Amino acid sequence: MLTRRRILQLLGASSAAGILGSPRGFAQGRPFTFCSFGGALSATEKAAFMDPAGAKFGAQIANVSPTNYAKIKAMVEAKAVEWDLVDVGGQFIYQGSEQGLLEKMDFSIIDTKHMNKAWITDYGVFTSTGATVIAYNTDKFPEGKAPTSWKDFWNVKDFPGPRSLYSRFYYNYEAALMAAGVARDQIYPATDEKVKLAFDKLREIKPHVKVWWTAGAQPVQLLSTGEVTMASAWSGRVLDVIKDKAPVTLTYKDAIAWGNAFIVPKGTPYRELAMKVINYAITEAAQEALLPLGTYGPVLASAAEKATPEQAKLYVSHPSNFKDSCIFSDEQVAKYVTKYEDEWKKFQLA
């Protein structure tokens, strides 16, 4: 019989156990904590980076999700940091360092000699690659009739059915310009004329966009139930449902390639370990460990080249895919998103 007294006893006992039995060596009485976006990305990072790094450094690493920028800001400002290493979208490197929320990367610990400098910034290092791609339902568009560009995405006559796009301006800006025929290397810098062109193009597709998705799981879910026929989606999420035999696939043609960035919130008690884990994540061994997992690709070109032809198809960072993609500029995005936020909201509500 569970009486109130019994509950109180249990509570007392468990809190006593908490005091007596807590493992030693935890700063703040908690393990080193890594936070990412969840889903396929978190699973990949745990297997390729966190588990081996934990074993290597003799540290227990807790993996939590999802990343939330407001939480990072709140933790840092309250001086109660609970995430020691966080996977963020690249723009947050700029947004976060501007607000003083991030530790500077410690390049005395992180060795970046072997890396392409595009993946390294003062406040964050990219550790894996992915892309925002055109994903589609394979029942609606079987092989031979599949879309291969954002122009096809905009072409509702030959590729009929409802669409889904991301709920923020970024990704849509890039996609719309490609649909308008702007060359992939001419997308940036984001000038007023280009932004206007992007909005005009987006107004064209808007009546066909059924869902403006907010979470990575949404577009693949909507595609697999047939609620929409074509969507922009994060590549890893699509690859993940392909494994589950969902009637969904992607094309890397016109992909918007980006990196997953690791940042360290300011004031973490595990600063040094965080830098060590980042350093581990960009080693050859860790980067190669990404290949068999089949979701997000390596940032190291030398690791990407080791992919089997079968694996190469899966990664945007493989040369055969990379040549067809537009490289997402986090720095540009951080700027234009702030500048045109009002415009974007007007577009949403119109």
Add this chain to the structure above:
Amino acid sequence: MVEGSLGNWRLARQSTAGSATIRSQRLGQICVTGALLGPVLIFLATCFIAPLGELLSLSFSSSAGPLASYREIAASGVYRQVFTNTLILAFNVALIACLLAYPTAYMLSRLRGFALSVALWCVLFPLWISVLVRTFAWILLLGENGPVNRILMSGDLISRPISFLFNSTGVYIGMVHVLLPYALLPIYTAMRNVDQPLLLASDGLGASPFQTFARIYLPLTMPGVAAGFLLVFLLALGFYITPAMLGGMKNMTVAMLIDLFVTEQLVWPLAAAGAFWLLLLVLLLLLVASRFVNLTATVAAR
């Protein structure tokens, strides 16, 4: 009569015994009241008023001046539209919920014993399931290829699937469903408290059932309806998950706007100012409403 005078006599005796006793008695009363109210006052002060004060100071902390955040929201046509949409949505949801709840509550008030327990369970049970789970269930049910559309299609009622989701229809279905019990329970309580012999009397005096309903039953249960309406309206104003998941981009509510300020744009003073604009609007609305409805009696309706 005798007792009364006896009491007076006692009081007189006490007062002659000295005002000190009375003062100590009063002090004791204050202590008891304080001890009874204390915990809740401390709780409200630390968990509600203090954070609210902090939020208020945050709303004035914009680098462009103390009132800049308030001005930014008031000046923007986009934000004003979001506020208007939210108020209209909350009003409509409250109205629909009350219209649906009224007959249901009437049926509940007629039930007794086992049937009543079962029916009440059906009303209360959904309250114990996470709103997120229930909202997600609607996504599955109302999808293009979901069971609702499939049943309608197989019955040849419609030729192509109806778009229930990611538009206002979805938001209304989801929100009314989640908030219905909050309208139902106050109305049910009001109905249970209707003095039944009054209805018999009305009947006995020759009133038609409609007259009895319109002139006796409805006015007597109206405080319950008003309480239910108010409760649903206020809850709907702050609704986030359901419109975010079931609505389209046009269905942005104030809560979603604030979420955007907090989590994506990281402009917290603007988020705080948004919250206080909403609070201010609600207080104004309540002030206006209180001229027509006795709000204190409504909320305290038993």
